[in-house]
Amino acid sequence: MQGDGFVYDGGPGGVGPGNVAGGSGGGLTSVPAGSRLHQYLGANRQASSSFGGSHHQLHINAPPFIPKQQFSQMSLNEAPNLPPNLPPYGTHNHRGFANSGANPVPLLETPPQHPPPAPHVRPYQQETHGGTIYFYPPPQNEPPAEEVASFDPELPLVVPEGHTIVNTNGCFSYQGPLPHIGKFRPKGALGNNQAQFINPDLKLELINRQLAIDARADPVVYPDLPTQVDHLNNFVPLENVTIQHLSQTTYKASSVRDGVAYCVRRIHGFRCQSPKQLQPLENWKKLVHVNVVQLREFLPNSRQFGDTSLLLVYDYHPLAESLKARHFGQGSGTFLDGISGAKIVANHQAPHNGAGVSEMTLWSYVIQLSAALRAIHTSGLAAKTIDLSKILIHGKQKLLISCCGVPDVVSPDHMSIPQQQVEDLHALGRLMVALATGNAFGARRDLLQQSLNYVQGHYSLDMKNLINYLLNPTPGVRKSINDIMPMIGARFYSQVESHQQRTDYLEAELSKELENGRLFRVLCKMNTILERNEHNRDENWSETGDRFMIKLFRDYVFHQVMENGKPWLDMAHIVQCLNKLDAGISEKIELVSRDGENLIIVSYGDLKRCMETSFRDLCGSNVAQRH
Ligand SMILES: Nc1ncnc2c1ncn2[C@@H]1O[C@H](COP(=O)(O)OP(=O)(O)OP(=O)(O)O)[C@@H](O)[C@H]1O
Numbered sequence: 179m180q181g182d183g184f185v186y187d188g189g190p191g192g193v194g195p196g197n198v199a200g201g202s203g204g205g206l207t208s209v210p211a212g213s214r215l216h217q218y219l220g221a222n223r224q225a226s227s228s229f230g231g232s233h234h235q236l237h238i239n240a241p242p243f244i245p246k247q248q249f250s251q252m253s254l255n256e257a258p259n260l261p262p263n264l265p266p267y268g269t270h271n272h273r274g275f276a277n278s279g280a281n282p283v284p285l286l287e288t289p290p291q292h293p294p295p296a297p298h299v300r301p302y303q304q305e306t307h308g309g310t311i312y313f314y315p316p317p318q319n320e321p322p323a324e325e326v327a328s329f330d331p332e333l334p335l336v337v338p339e340g341h342t343i344v345n346t347n348g349c350f351s352y353q354g355p356l357p358h359i360g361k362f363r364p365k366g367a368l369g370n371n372q373a374q375f376i377n378p379d380l381k382l383e384l385i386n387r388q389l390a391i392d393a394r395a396d397p398v399v400y401p402d403l404p405t406q407v408d409h410l411n412n413f414v415p416l417e418n419v420t421i422q423h424l425s426q427t428t429y430k431a432s433s434v435r436d437g438v439a440y441c442v443r444r445i446h447g448f449r450c451q452s453p454k455q456l457q458p459l460e461n462w463k464k465l466v467h468v469n470v471v472q473l474r475e476f477l478p479n480s481r482q483f484g485d486t487s488l489l490l491v492y493d494y495h496p497l498a499e500s501l502k503a504r505h506f507g508q509g510s511g512t513f514l515d516g517i518s519g520a521k522i523v524a525n526h527q528a529p530h531n532g533a534g535v536s537e538m539t540l541w542s543y544v545i546q547l548s549a550a551l552r553a554i555h556t557s558g559l560a561a562k563t564i565d566l567s568k569i570l571i572h573g574k575q576k577l578l579i580s581c582c583g584v585p586d587v588v589s590p591d592h593m594s595i596p597q598q599q600v601e602d603l604h605a606l607g608r609l610m611v612a613l614a615t616g617n618a619f620g621a622r623r624d625l626l627q628q629s630l631n632y633v634q635g636h637y638s639l640d641m642k643n644l645i646n647y648l649l650n651p652t653p654g655v656r657k658s659i660n661d662i663m664p665m666i667g668a669r670f671y672s673q674v675e676s677h678q679q680r681t682d683y684l685e686a687e688l689s690k691e692l693e694n695g696r697l698f699r700v701l702c703k704m705n706t707i708l709e710r711n712e713h714n715r716d717e718n719w720s721e722t723g724d725r726f727m728i729k730l731f732r733d734y735v736f737h738q739v740m741e742n743g744k745p746w747l748d749m750a751h752i753v754q755c756l757n758k759l760d761a762g763i764s765e766k767i768e769l770v771s772r773d774g775e776n777l778i779i780v781s782y783g784d785l786k787r788c789m790e791t792s793f794r795d796l797c798g799s800n801v802a803q804r805h
Pocket residue numbers: 416417427428441471492493494495496497498499500503567568570580581
């Protein structure tokens with residue numbers, strides 16, 4: 179259906195969030211099978227209605243609604259799931275520092291992390307078929323939180339004493355007093371609306387990311403930040419810029435071209451002598467890979483920071499942190515157990531027992547980093563930034579190689595590209611040793627043998643072989659990132675599967691919000707019509723004709739009360755009604771004026787036409803759609 183101003187398509191059946199009472203107009207047939215309902219009184223009522231020029235003589239045997247308790251009572255003023263310690267917009271930076279330059283205080287706390295997985299290494303299950311080893315992740319005992327649905331069709335409806343409902347030929351009927359008086363109490367599962375709305379954890383994560391994107395630096399704390407560099411403004415330091423003698427600084431900035439946030443790396447005091455010096459950056463700009471932070475452009479010889487700086491503009495991945503921060507803590511000497519997140523005593527001398535990341539996580543990292551390196555090497559480049567502080571982790575487990583191109587311009591190598599690529603493989607080996615042992619210095623020459631012993635004792639043979647291959651030179655053989663693909667073997671399948679699961683989950687969550695957006699537009703239309711003081715010099719415009727019907731419908735949807743006069747709040751009822759309105763189904767409902775004097779029987783289809791006509795009237799087109 180097309181409307182003016184708000185264009186949307188209700189679609190047949192009015193399927194709404196969580197498919198709440200979608201249905202094909204059967205209204206009451208949507209009572210869940212298995213609900214325990216009482217006896218039928220059976221008396222059909224006769225009522226007549228007159229509106230919109232047509233007169234209806236109707237038999238009704240249906241109540242205005244039957245609340246579905248499985249969607250539970252809701253709090254209509256439910257606060258968004260914001261973390262309590264978030265700063266207001268406009269005054270704070272993202273992970274920046276405020277108050278005093280001497281003792282900086284982080285302004286935007288790292289959002290609460292979800293509890294990390296249990297601190298035990300969960301090895302892959304192996305099966306050998308025809309000489310090939312297949313790896314399967316171990317079965318999970320508990321379903322992930324997001325998969326726990328709130329729907330329970332077996333929950334009973336609670337029908338007030340003296341009221342009964344019966345199923346006559348599949349049609350559930352109820353006769354009670356005025357429709358404004360809600361007769362059913364929802365029972366159980368209070369406040370559990372997860373099946374209809376985006377998962378709260380995901381919502382929190384997305385809100386935090388949005389806050390990070392929107393964060394601004396406090397000009398009092400950062401008086402020296404330039405207001406505009408080329409098309410970039412709103413610079414926010416992503417690291418402690420109060421430390422003197424930094425040669426590079428990382429900022430978040432917004433572009434006035436597209437309003438998008440970018441990550442800007444400033445190379446201090448870098449004077450570009452010739453365009454050839456920056457040629458590698460042109461190559462990096464062309465490299466597009468899901469596990470590489472994309473270089474978008476570079477701005478040489480920028481003077482707005484008080485020197486001559488080279489600015490490299492990358493994609494910004496909100497709240498990404500380095501592997502160092504994720505698994506070893508921020509401060510030097512502070513180590514965190516990569517699995518449990520617990521602090522462990524800094525020990526630069528030997529591997530920590532059980533402190534490394536799990537084998538499964540390590541393989542996931544290997545797969546992602548080798549995929550990135552494969553793309554980089556195939557493009558004739560070398561990463562040179564395979565380092566705990568330069569590999570970012572975004573969300574739960576997505577890795578991104580950052581800072582690409584910086585070493586090429588800051589400290590150009592005299593090694594050949596193939597040699598540099600072999601160095602990347604070494605760096606990957608060292609990184610894996612550090613992650614496996616939980617010791618950032620685990621690959622140091624004096625600790626390496628101990629570390630390898632540790633890997634041998636705690637990880638699979640394949641992992642040990644892979645690390646050995648990466649770290650040790652193979653005489654007469656030119657190593658290539660492609661060589662490690664057979665070592666990863668069938669673990670690729672697990673990785674692909676887990677990505678697909680994640681995609682399915684995110685799509686499902688997205689579709690919930692998609693449906694909510696549709697209902698939001700219905701609400702927008704209703705509210706632009708209702709309680710309008712005057713339209714077309716008609717003071718009573720919103721109180722008469724089609725608008726009056728919408729007003730009664732609004733009461734019917736939102737202002738139900740219990741017998742004792744208390745508000746009756748049921749999300750299921752609201753969503754159900756709005757969906758039916760949006761679909762314009764033929765089911766009829768009773769609307770009652772506030773004084774109880776007028777009773778009108780009207781179908782959702784008629785109500786929809788009332789709403790559309792009124793809305794078009796407001797929009798000025800006056801094109802009434804009558805079906
Ligand atoms: N593209 C990006 N998107 C989002 N955040 C980023 C991006 N690049 C870096 N960051 C954040 O900025 C922080 C600082 O980055 P930087 O590369 O300067 O790392 P660092 O830990 O300060 O390393 P170093 O000690 O070498 O300066 C990172 O820890 C990361 O949280």
